[in-house]
Amino acid sequence: MFSLNVPVPGSVARLASGLYPQLVAFDTLREQFTLVVKRFDASMLEAGSPDYQLSALRKHLPEVVAGTPAFEARADSIDYFETPTRGTGPVVYLPVDSPGIVDLHWQLVDAYGAVEGLEGDNYVPHITLARGGSTVDADRLTHQSIEPVSWTVSELLLWDSRYRESLTRYSLPA
DSSP states (O other), X not given: OEEEEEOOOHHHHHHHHHHHHHHTTSSEEOSSOOEEEEEEOGGGSOSSOXXXXXXXXXXXXXXXXXXXXXXXXXXXXXXXXXXXXXXXXXXXXXXXXXXXXXXXXXXHHHHHOOOTTTSGGGOOXXXXXXXXXXXXXXXXXXXXXXXXXXXXXXXXXEEETTTTEEEEEEESOO
16 A cells, blocks of 8 residues: 655654653554555556556656645644554554645545545544553543644655655655
């Protein structure tokens, strides 16, 4: 699966580092932080091998995001999904407030469709910190105040889950 992501600033990693003593209670801690704007599963892309699909996506995506300006994003609290659509719960995350991310998400959903249960009306811009463990621990974290993290989103990354890395960068404004 491919995804279009917003780069997450180093200040998020520093924030997660400060939360580490509370996060160790969870089964899995994120070491690399991502903010997914849109997922692209095989059903949304032209038929063919993953490499062919990636090539077609790289060609078409700039047309879809053309004109997208840089925008602001802010994370200032902790929340969790008790029962996530995929994988083990709870999922502890930083909700990201950004009308620009939401607008871009809908623009991409209009062009490619939505992954059921994760996108469209179900989309919540967020940065996952940890998953698995107890909801009591997750709930306790939601009551902790954090130093807000704000940044300007000036680029997007096309992510390839096969290699767990970004393959293409798109500068904003696109």
